Amino acid sequence: MTADTTPDEPAGILLVDDMEDNLIALEAVLASLNEPLVRARSGEEAMEALLRRRFALILLDVRMPGMDGFETAARIKRLDRSKDVPIIFLTGTDEDDSGFAFRGYATGAADFLTKPFDPWVLRAKVSVFLDLHRKNRQLERMLARQRTEQAEVDARLAALEAHLAARATPDVPALRAQVAELRARMAGGQVS
Numbered sequence: 001m002t003a004d005t006t007p008d009e010p011a012g013i014l015l016v017d018d019m020e021d022n023l024i025a026l027e028a029v030l031a032s033l034n035e036p037l038v039r040a041r042s043g044e045e046a047m048e049a050l051l052r053r054r055f056a057l058i059l060l061d062v063r064m065p066g067m068d069g070f071e072t073a074a075r076i077k078r079l080d081r082s083k084d085v086p087i088i089f090l091t092g093t094d095e096d097d098s099g100f101a102f103r104g105y106a107t108g109a110a111d112f113l114t115k116p117f118d119p120w121v122l123r124a125k126v127s128v129f130l131d132l133h134r135k136n137r138q139l140e141r142m143l144a145r146q147r148t149e150q151a152e153v154d155a156r157l158a159a160l161e162a163h164l165a166a167r168a169t170p171d172v173p174a175l176r177a178q179v180a181e182l183r184a185r186m187a188g189g190q191v192s
Contacts, residue, residue, distance in 0.1 A: 011056035011133060012036030013126065016046040016072065017090070018064040022115070026059060029119040030126060043067030047075060050082045056133035057126060058082075062091035062100060073107040086110035086129050090117065150186075157183060 013035055015026045023039050030037055038055070040046040042064060049055075058076065062069035069089055076082045089104040092115035101112045111125055157179060164175050 011054050011137075012038055013130075014038050014040060014046060014049055014055045014058045014060075016040045016043070016058065016064075016069070017061040018042060019061075022061065022090075026122075029122055033123065033127065033130065035130060043069070043072030043075070046072055050076060050079060054081060055085055057129045058085055058087045059126075060087050060089055062089055062104065070103055070107050073104070073109065077108040086132075088113060088122075088125060088129075090115055092116070153186065 013030060013033075015023055015030075015037055017023050017026070018041050020041075023041070027037050027039075035056070038049055038053070040049050044067060046058070046060070060069045060073060064072075067075075069091075073087050073089070076085065076087065087109050088111040089100075089109045090113050091100055101109075104112045110129070113122060113125075161176070161179055164179070
């Protein structure tokens with residue numbers, strides 16, 4: 001497994017459940033999405049997986065021995081690299097779902113589903129989160145490109161200003177005014 005995902009690599013989905021049958025069911029439901037699916041059978045394994053790579057989404061069982069889903073989610077949200085990763089809690093509890101849901105949302109859950117879940121609903125919800133992840137990554141790349149282009153323009157303007165400062169012609173003040181105006185327009189996002 002790679003240490004991290006590249007910009008165009010699918011980030012994948014982390015599946016966290018202590019029951020093998022549940023992991024198999026999740027993989028069967030999500031296989032058609034063609035995203036990497038990474039298994040973790042405990043909260044500890046989930047934390048290790050998060051240190052090895054980034055994920056677009058985490059499906060997290062609430063009831064697990066040792067570190068339960070709520071504690072795992074709290075730890076996930078404390079890590080800088082995973083604090084913004086959406087978590088969908090899954091539980092098969094017979095207890096008051098509203099209490100589990102409230103606790104789940106309080107620890108950073110984006111959604112909460114009760115097992116047995118409807119495969120179509122789960123796949124649709126996961127698809128929405130994957131789409132949001134892709135759009136965020138695309139926006140991040142666009143912003144990085146824009147910052148690079150802005151730095152290149154700033155460097156060219158600085159070189160032009162230096163060149164103008166070295167020249168002793170009557171046009172220099174007018175050209176400096178034009179450069180200043182161009183800089184002001186760029187800062188205001190008005191360059192076309």
